[in-house]
Amino acid sequence: MTEILETEAEANTRRRAQVRNSLSRRNRAEQRFKLLGLGSVLAAMAFVAVLFGNILTNGLPAFWQYNVDAEVYFDPEVINVPDVPVHQAGQSEADFQAEMLGWQRRLAMVNWNRILVASVEGALAEAGADTEIDARSAQSIIDSGARFVLRDMVLADPAIIGERREMQLLLSADGDNWAKGKLSRDLPDDRQQLSRPARDAIDRLEEAGIVHRAFAWHIFTNVDSRSSPASAGLAGAFVGSFYMMLVVILLAVPIGVSSAIYLEEFAPKNPFTDLIEVNINNLAAVPSIVFGLLGAAVFINIFHLPLSAPVVGGLVLTLMTLPTVIIATRSALRAVPPSLRQAALGIGASKTQMVFHHVLPVTYPGILTASILGVAQALGETAPLLLIGMNAFVANVPATPMDQSAALPVQIYLWQGNENRNFFEERTFAAIIVLLALMIVLNALAIWLRGRLERKA
Known part of the structure; x- marks a missing residue:
């Protein structure tokens, strides 16, 4: 009888040991599963963070572009157009519209680049630059869409002809790249996207605080453009x-x-x-x-x-x-x-x-x-x-x-x-x-x- 009881006690001990081992294995397996699940969640969050971080790091600088604070003189000798037509008594609406369209065509044919070049030269003079800049280099600094901005201003208010206005002129795409340091300064002149006078002018204006960064609202208000990429929008x-x-x-x-x-x-x-x-x-x-x-x-x-x-x-x-x-x-x-x-x-x-x-x-x-x-x-x-x-x-x-x-x-x-x-x-x-x-x-x-x-x- 004693041997039987000892055998049953040993069997119970073995069963308890087996249960403890089984519970221990299951608990370890559960812990491994939890750790794997947590690791999967953390890995997914890390990938999402890397993705969004890469997008934000590369995309946010585009919402700020460089502008030139310049005084624009609407020179009447350059804007050589007749006075804006006025609807005369007895004149038909069709004749008036034809006359107005002719005046607008004359306005569109104005050499607005001359006004932009003069504005850049004035900004350089204000910055104390001792070097001259040629017209082509000056034009390459400013976005080509600026001439349409000037034209629309005169179209909306012809009375500004002969006046001076303080404006922020958007730098061209190449000028913005240079100001942001995205173009190598070690390349020779024949491999640069901007001429030497244009690059020196941007550096001088930036040192004087005349070129500065501003939020590019035109990304949301302008349409796409191939002729003036700096002002292209969505x-x-x-x-x-x-x-x-x-x-x-x-x-x-x-x-x-x-x-x-x-x-x-x-x-x-x-x-x-x-x-x-x-x-x-x-x-x-x-x-x-x-x-x-x-x-x-x-x-x-x-x-x-x-x-x-x-x-x-x-x-x-x-x-x-x-x-x-x-x-x-x-x-x-x-x-x-x-x-x-x-x-x-x-x-x-x-x-x-x-x-x-x-x-x-x-x-x-x-x-x-x-x-x-x-x-x-x-x-x-x-x-x-x-x-x-x-x-x-x-x-x-x-x-x-x-x-x-x-x-x-x-x-x-x-x-x-x-x-x-x-x-x-x-x-x-x-x-x-x-x-x-x-x-x-x-x-x-x-x-x-x-x-x-x-x-x-």
């Missing part, structure tokens, strides 16, 4: 993207939500609806460039819609966004407990009343989130827009969705391929910052509205 691309997102919101959201409601709540279960569901799931995985090919073939070649127009881009992005909206909306509808439907039908509600009065209000947060996320995804698409011609250079702000325009992702693509890499590399990252900011705003809006609707529900 206004046209921003408005083009706005029109495209407007088309997507007006088409993809109602069509996608309605399709999801019908398929989930009303459509009979048969092979035809199963085929539709399979195709919707497959369309969600189709590369975006395929939708671009479809849009070019259907909307441009068959329906003859204008090339590079936001309405075409919006239609293409609508096709691409529809599967995402439909799938997400159906998932939100499936998450509603069956008891809610049964209760609504039990108190006498019709199926339509049950869906629209009881089920849909519960799914508003999910549907809204899916819609905004789909629109945000469409905002960043580039490949389908390239295939419908939106990579064409358009230097206008589109007045309607039917006008030609660029888009923010395409503008990033165009600036990335610009030959003036020293200047447009920063501009490319700046455009990426603007695009990411819009997407973050849309995602934040989705989160805020979802939380608000969930509290109401």
